[in-house]
Amino acid sequence: MSRPPQPDGRVRAAAVALFAAKGFHGTGIRELADAAGLSSATLYHYMGTKEDLLVDIMQTSLDRLLTAAGQVLTESPSPVAAMNGLVQTHVVAHALRRSETLVVDTELRALSPERRRPIVALRDEYEDLWESVIEKGQAAGTFQVPDPSVARLALLQMCSGVANWYTSGGRHALAEVAETHAHLSLAMLGAAPDPGLPPAGHYIRLVTGVWGDDATAG
Amino acid sequence: MSRPPQPDGRVRAAAVALFAAKGFHGTGIRELADAAGLSSATLYHYMGTKEDLLVDIMQTSLDRLLTAAGQVLTESPSPVAAMNGLVQTHVVAHALRRSETLVVDTELRALSPERRRPIVALRDEYEDLWESVIEKGQAAGTFQVPDPSVARLALLQMCSGVANWYTSGGRHALAEVAETHAHLSLAMLGAAPDPGLPPAGHYIRLVTGVWGDDATAG
DNA sequence: CATAGCCTATCGATCGATCGATAGAGGCCT
């Protein structure tokens, strides 16, 4: 997790870290340049506007989340397996890539309406995957919830929230957090426990595979 | 919900709405003055600095949340009743006072360390109330969760998340949202359903009582 | 010598905050 050698990667990494810590509007161009080890003018050699940079970060993050979710759904034979996989993948991504997922979740309001629209479309596409899994489970009688759409919203808020409190050196190990969230989610949906589901290690590998070993971590 | 007649109330209301919609750093002094119907100079007759205003908003909101939670715990005879009450009160407050709770949840990072500390202390005090209820239920065998502290974090994220998506004219009625969240929460904790718990109306009255009919709504 | 990478210097705009001034309401002394 050392600082990436290429300047464009350093700019991205610095932006992700600063936007997550201080917010988009709370981060200045000179501050960003300092963190990337460049002058504020050179910054513009590697990016468009500050908003372009934010859009790019969100785009990349959501693309990867969609890719990971697609793989989960392909390999999951049942709604319970799919939900277990979606939750664990989401939680692992939000823990290992805290900063970039936080930026996606909190800085949508910083985008102009035109730039926001395609990002929101990606987010909706991702959330629709969750919705359809809940509906399939509900239709099959595996899940019993009073209101599937409220359940979807509650579930996603709970899992995304991991990015707000998880720390890699903290009290809770990653696998424990992921599996606990999967357990809580399935309990919430009224599903019976299933010991045959893949453990956290499987989804940790999936997430690190999709995200690659590049350097926008945090 | 009309615009409060007193200028200081208008400043507060405008700040809550703007900070929630565009963020603290995304809201300018002149913009705030326009929304309150004052000049930017007159603004400073009713507040200290912009940061003072933010601190004041957070302080008030957390005080009320603590007051409401205290009342819930006083009147609840069991961990299940207490958790039902905490969840419903929290959800109702986050739905009826979306903007101010969003500001509390997302703008902590905008505060300087010295100003942040007492606010975080209030938040921790509130979260400890939840923690102890979960632990009591766990000790009594009413709740069964793999990890009480992860459960507390997951629960709070889920319930606070209501402020991110609830709209008063939307698809979901307030009472339905509150009761659904209580149901999901108790299912998450492994508690058996209990039809004898107070319905949402009780907690809606509690919240509107604590918040009063003043005009910082939204 | 062309290009990529990077700089200093600078732009106009806007930031949060303060200035001195004014209008009006209410009290108080004579």
Added chain:
DNA sequence: AGGCCTCTATCGATCGATCGATAGGCTATG
């Protein structure tokens, strides 16, 4: 009643600082 003082509420103008972004030039590599 009239004159005077104080306090609140408000303003336009402006402060120094910082904002995001650009212009133009230097250096090194191919």
